[in-house]
Amino acid sequence: MAYSIFxxxxxxxxxxTQLMHDLNDGLTNPDAIMLGGGNPAQIPAMVDYFNQLLGEMTATGELTASITNYDGPQGKDRFIAALATLLKHHYGWDISNDNITLTNGSQSAFFNLFNLLAGKCQDGSHKKILLPLSPEYIGYADAGLEPNMFISYQPTISVLDNGLFKYHIDFSQLVIDDTIGAICASRPTNPTGNVLTDDEIKQLDTLAQAHNIPLIIDNAYGMPFPDIIFADVTPFWNYNTILxxxxxxxxxxxxxxxxxxxxxxxITALTNINGIINLAPGSLGxxxxxxxxxxxxxxxLSHEVIRPYYHRKAQHAVSLLQHYIKDERFRIHKPEGAIFLWLWCDELPITTKALYQRLKARGVLIVPGEYFFIGLQQPWQHSQQCLRMNYVQSDEQMEQGIKIIAEEITRAYAAG
Incomplete structure (x- = not known):
């Protein structure tokens, strides 16, 4: 069958889609060690809380009411008002209901935002989304209706003690001209767990405002909720920011x-898109x-349950990796947030796509790093030396999976 360009x-x-297929396949395989997908942990205290809350909402009829009626295309008014009040009180942000809209997940939001702000324009120009630090979230890569929607730049790399390293934006390399429709960065960053510093965010905001383009911050893991962020940084928003x-x-x-x-x-533009594509966002959430x-x-719950849980899990996974992989060419990005560790195998003689296949054959699912280097203009060997590993599984599964990862990395280095 012949399809359209779309x-x-x-x-x-x-x-x-490969990532989500692997996630789904792994969930049906009880022996798979799922260190690849972005599914959050089943935190016992949170599972108990949601079970109790949903039971109460069922008893009062609130659960049924939430799933038997449409909300408006902006989303549930009551929640939007409550969230605006919370953020205004907590951070002093000058926001109201007019500054918030809901979508059917973040992936939907970014698809709509990227195609709203970039691509082919009425005047015949072609705008791009600038990702100032590569690697970035795999879900951005194919979200553009137009080809070549993204441009990104290599970071600088700080080598730290104890086998760690950290990425920073290389502002000396960034080029922002009239081909850029918006700047976008995740904070904390998926895949690396990097958190842009307050100074980096301020510099991005200054550049965005100087060029009259918005700064998009992907805050899916950040403050104030779910607060999976371990660095000492300040939440950021202003009228030129899309959070x-x-x-x-x-x-x-x-x-x-x-x-x-x-x-x-x-918000008005996204709400109108919601109405056309989805009628309305979901009501249950x-x-x-x-x-x-x-x-x-x-x-x-974000501060007292979720954040400490993930912080402990991250530290435990780092200690296991450092215990089982002694090669000095192996480094871990400093874990500052999100639910992933980013592993760098410098001088690895095979690609991480090949390493992924070896690990998958042994029942361990990770994500090869090549997928995350979106929009780079020049090849970079580093992109074939990294992989993303989540750390949300049980301590027993983490150790079992890391042992296998260590064996395959050691095997690859030994084969030269």
């Missing part, structure tokens, strides 16, 4: 609820989150 692009294979959040990493990925905070003009806010539990 069909040829979106009906084919992509890194993100994207999610309920997924609270432990609710299946309800597909994304949150966009921006100036009214952007906002109904649950509204209860969390009304009970003063949203920030409390």
């Amino acid at each position: 069909g040829d692009k979106f009906a084919g294979d992509s890194g993100i 994207c959040m999610s309920l997924s990493k609270l432990g609710l990925p299946g309800i597909r609820c994304g949150i966009v905070i921006a100036k009214k003009e952007i 906002p109904a649950i989150a509204d209860k969390l806010i009304s009970r003063n539990d949203l920030l409390r």
Whole structure:
């Protein structure tokens, strides 16, 4: 069957669909060690909380009410109002209901934002999204309706003690001209766990405002919720910033609820797109989150349960990797947030796509790093030396999986 240009692009294979296929296949294989996908941990305290809350909402009829009626295309009014009040009170941001819209997950939000702000324009020009630090989130790569939607730049690399390293934006290399429609960065960064410093964010904001383009911050793992962020940084938003959040990493990925905070003009545009494509965003997630806010539990659970849980898991995974892999060419990006570790095998004689296949054959699923270097203009050997590993599985599975990863990395180095 002959497809349209749209069909040829979106009906084919992509890194993100392969990732989700592996995630789904792994969930049906009880022996698979799932260190690849972005599914959050089943934190016992959060699972218990949601079970109790949903039981109460069922008993009162609130659960049924949330799934038997459409909300408007902007999303559930009550939750939007509660969230605006919370953010205004907590951070002093000058926001109202007009500055928030909901989407069916963050992936939907970014698809709409990227194609709203970049691609072929009415005047015949072609705008791009600038990713100032590569690697970046795999889900961005194929989100553009137009080809060549992204441009990115190599970071500088700081080599740290104890086998760690950290990426920084190389501002000396960034080129922002009239071909750039927006700047976008995740904070914390998926895949690396990097957190852009306050100074880096301020510099990006200054550049964005100077060129009259928005700064998009992907805050799916950040503050104030789910607060999977271990660095001492300050949340950021102003009228030139588009802040994207999610309920997924609270432990609710299946309800597909994304949150966009921006100036009214952007919110109106996204709301209208919602109406055309989705009629309305889903209602269940906002109904649950509204209860969390009304009970003063949203920030409390993020700070007291979710963040400490992931911080311990990250430290444990780092200690296991450092124990089992002694080669000095192996380094771990400093874990500052998100639910992943980014592993760098310098001078690796095979690509991490080949390493991925070897690990998959042994029942361990990771994600090869090549998928994350989106929009680079020149080849970079480093992109074939890295892989993303999540650390959300049980301590026993983590150790079992890391042992296998260590064996395969050692084998690859030994083969030269």
